[in-house]
Amino acid sequence: MPPPGSTTVNTVDQTSNPSASANPWASKPNSASAKPAPLNSSAKPVSLTNSNKARTCRNIVIHGFCKYEGKGCEFNHDVGKPATSVSSPELSKAKLHVNSPIFKPSNLSSGSGFVKAEAINAPEFIPKQNQDANALAAGAYAADARPVTQSFATPMQSSLMGSINNLSGNFSQFGINDMSMAGAMTGNYYGEGAANNYYYQGSGSMLHQPLQYHLYNTPLPHVSNLLPHQKTIHGFFISDSLREELHRKNEMILQTVNAQEYGLPEELHEYHSLYPLDLTQERSTEVFGYQSSVYKSTCSQDGRTYALRRIEGFRLTNELAMQTIESWRRIRHANIVSIREAFTSKAFGDHSLVFVYDYHPCSKTLYDVHFGAQAQLASQVVVGGSKSADVIHERVLWSYLIQLTSALKKIHSSGLAARLIDPTKILVTGKNRVRLNCCGIMDMLTFDTAPNIAHLQQDDILNLGQLMMTLACKSLTATHNIQKSIDYISQTYSQDMKSIILFLMSQPVPMKTVDQIITMLGPRVLQEINDVQNANDVLESDLGRELENGRLARLLMKFGFINERPEFDMDPAWSETGDRYIIKLFRDYVFHQVDEAGLPVLDVAHVLTCLNKLDAGVDEKIVLMSRDELSCLIVSYREIKACIESAFRDLSKSK
Numbered sequence: 193m194p195p196p197g198s199t200t201v202n203t204v205d206q207t208s209n210p211s212a213s214a215n216p217w218a219s220k221p222n223s224a225s226a227k228p229a230p231l232n233s234s235a236k237p238v239s240l241t242n243s244n245k246a247r248t249c250r251n252i253v254i255h256g257f258c259k260y261e262g263k264g265c266e267f268n269h270d271v272g273k274p275a276t277s278v279s280s281p282e283l284s285k286a287k288l289h290v291n292s293p294i295f296k297p298s299n300l301s302s303g304s305g306f307v308k309a310e311a312i313n314a315p316e317f318i319p320k321q322n323q324d325a326n327a328l329a330a331g332a333y334a335a336d337a338r339p340v341t342q343s344f345a346t347p348m349q350s351s352l353m354g355s356i357n358n359l360s361g362n363f364s365q366f367g368i369n370d371m372s373m374a375g376a377m378t379g380n381y382y383g384e385g386a387a388n389n390y391y392y393q394g395s396g397s398m399l400h401q402p403l404q405y406h407l408y409n410t411p412l413p414h415v416s417n418l419l420p421h422q423k424t425i426h427g428f429f430i431s432d433s434l435r436e437e438l439h440r441k442n443e444m445i446l447q448t449v450n451a452q453e454y455g456l457p458e459e460l461h462e463y464h465s466l467y468p469l470d471l472t473q474e475r476s477t478e479v480f481g482y483q484s485s486v487y488k489s490t491c492s493q494d495g496r497t498y499a500l501r502r503i504e505g506f507r508l509t510n511e512l513a514m515q516t517i518e519s520w521r522r523i524r525h526a527n528i529v530s531i532r533e534a535f536t537s538k539a540f541g542d543h544s545l546v547f548v549y550d551y552h553p554c555s556k557t558l559y560d561v562h563f564g565a566q567a568q569l570a571s572q573v574v575v576g577g578s579k580s581a582d583v584i585h586e587r588v589l590w591s592y593l594i595q596l597t598s599a600l601k602k603i604h605s606s607g608l609a610a611r612l613i614d615p616t617k618i619l620v621t622g623k624n625r626v627r628l629n630c631c632g633i634m635d636m637l638t639f640d641t642a643p644n645i646a647h648l649q650q651d652d653i654l655n656l657g658q659l660m661m662t663l664a665c666k667s668l669t670a671t672h673n674i675q676k677s678i679d680y681i682s683q684t685y686s687q688d689m690k691s692i693i694l695f696l697m698s699q700p701v702p703m704k705t706v707d708q709i710i711t712m713l714g715p716r717v718l719q720e721i722n723d724v725q726n727a728n729d730v731l732e733s734d735l736g737r738e739l740e741n742g743r744l745a746r747l748l749m750k751f752g753f754i755n756e757r758p759e760f761d762m763d764p765a766w767s768e769t770g771d772r773y774i775i776k777l778f779r780d781y782v783f784h785q786v787d788e789a790g791l792p793v794l795d796v797a798h799v800l801t802c803l804n805k806l807d808a809g810v811d812e813k814i815v816l817m818s819r820d821e822l823s824c825l826i827v828s829y830r831e832i833k834a835c836i837e838s839a840f841r842d843l844s845k846s847k
């Protein structure tokens with residue numbers, strides 16, 4: 193019996209109504225229930241009526257077989273034949289003819305009582321469940337006028353095909369039949385074949401091996417040419433490369449080392465869990481005039497990860513120098529690594545000046561990307577095949593130039609100068625995405641020399657020109673012989689590229705400004721905007737695919753909060769009573785089904801189908817069976833959704 197409180201649904205109590213208990217499915221609105229519904233064993237056979245004989249047994253419709261066929265179920269079990277044939281006296285007679293190929297004791301139970309198998313010296317009748325289900329499946333696909341190729345499927349394939357069919361049902365709920373996973377995935381993996389899920393579940397012995405759902409390989413060549421309505425499984429998730437990149441970034445954020453082993457302080461100001469990012473032993477003093485090192489670390493104030501740049505052996509003599517950071521802190525720009533704060537520290541055993549920047553996981557310097565060991569190795573391999581492949585593509589160069597000019601515009605219009613436009617101090621944080629790094633450091637290190645900002649801004653433009661020449665020639669010594677480099681650039685790149693590099697490196701007459709560069713960049717900026725927006729569209733569509741997963745994860749979390757809660761509001765039975773009882777039964781329906789052999793049904797498609805329908809709160813009804821199999825509830829997904837929302841509201845109100 194359902195516990196008190198579950199009043200929102202239709203309840204079919206089989207013990208209280210024997211005639212209903214013989215076959216409750218036949219008289220109730222019903223929908224796909226994957227579980228063969230065990231009926232009350234105490235149910236007595238009831239006399240046949242012509243109207244019931246005429247109606248096809250619901251068990252046959254839903255499960256493909258009826259456990260009580262021949263044991264008292266009064267409904268029609270002859271699938272594929274017109275139901276009226278049962279009530280026709282002639283045909284009934286024909287069925288009982290001595291030469292009849294199929295002897296159906298169930299039809300004899302009316303009036304004359306139950307005829308036992310032993311009575312006619314024959315083996316006990318066992319319902320041919322698989323045959324019936326098979327017939328049902330064949331019937332279902334006959335409507336599609338497609339050949340049923342299930343006999344060639346392995347048990348695993350069959351099971352997957354079933355899963356896929358289930359998913360198609362799921363998506364059809366949302367009116368996206370054209371993109372149905374059934375067509376798509378059956379097409380992808382198994383050609384045109386299709387099969388009924390529940391028939392194959394039982395025979396899928398390989399199902400006992402848990403599937404690795406995180407392993408998605410790229411589509412094989414022979415299934416790449418799909419029909420317009422078909423989709424590979426990749427179509428439902430973000431791209432492999434993006435997923436891998438995001439995973440690597442997450443992994444990098446969580447990396448730690450043993451501080452003692454690396455001679456690092458356990459704590460540095462508000463930061464802990466230092467992790468060295470600069471793995472080379474050499475400490476160059478070329479850029480800052482001091483050795484520097486970079487660490488990833490976690491801030492104990494906000495729990496976020498930052499990059500700490502330590503200037504080693506620097507003693508800050510003028511406290512006012514710290515104020516220079518204030519102007520830099522206000523700068524927020526997509527192509528500048530933001531600075532958060534700076535402080536001095538003796539935690540490393542020396543006088544260190546530490547700058548705190550935003551952390552960009554897995555980023556590389558522009559130097560590493562184009563001149564590092566890996567880049568050189570790659571160019572050696574490529575040069576053997578084609579020399580032009582070793583050259584940085586012109587569109588990439590324009591993109592770098594536009595991004596860095598945009599950063600300079602922001603810096604110069606804030607009355608500052610970048611002062612560090614060097615390949616080792618420009619971070620590449622994504623595909624062709626560059627950011628000026630280490631801003632503000634030079635201002636503090638040279639605070640006492642009172643630099644002239646206008647001159648420094650001219651230097652920025654010159655340095656940008658030198659950087660572009662270095663990249664265009666793909667040589668760190670390109671600026672040593674400018675004429676030769678310009679010749680190379682004019683041979684390799686467009687006239688516009690050559691002109692802008694010449695402009696950047698020319699003498700300021702009287703002054704060059706970033707605005708002049710922007711004017712020269714004009715048409716290329718439009719191309720860049722177009723590329724950025726296209727990239728944005730791709731990312732947005734990837735995001736859309738993952739949206740579904742987020743919904744389901746939230747739903748499962750709610751289940752976890754509610755189901756099996758030992759006590760709530762001083763009530764140990766809270767999770768087992770009222771609306772929560774329905775949630776529990778639904779959980780059983782989704783996750784704890786067994787097949788006719790009593791084996792667990794591990795059908796992910798069924799789970800996804802149910803959860804998606806639940807999340808959408810559709811009006812479709814399902815039958816939930818109590819664990820003792822004495823009662824069943826007919827509820828719609830909408831009602832179950834309301835139960836979950838109400839139970840979750842109770843839990844959140846208690847906070």
Ligand SMILES: Nc1ncnc2c1ncn2[C@@H]1O[C@H](COP(=O)(O)OP(=O)(O)OP(=O)(O)O)[C@@H](O)[C@H]1O
Nearest residue numbers: 469470476479486499549550551552555556557616
């Ligand atoms: N804000 C940051 N976020 C993430 N990684 C960073 C950040 N700043 C620097 N890094 C990484 O730290 C590493 C070292 O940076 P650094 O600027 O010291 O480069 P470098 O080539 O070693 O230069 P130098 O020769 O001057 O030491 C680089 O791999 C870089 O990607």
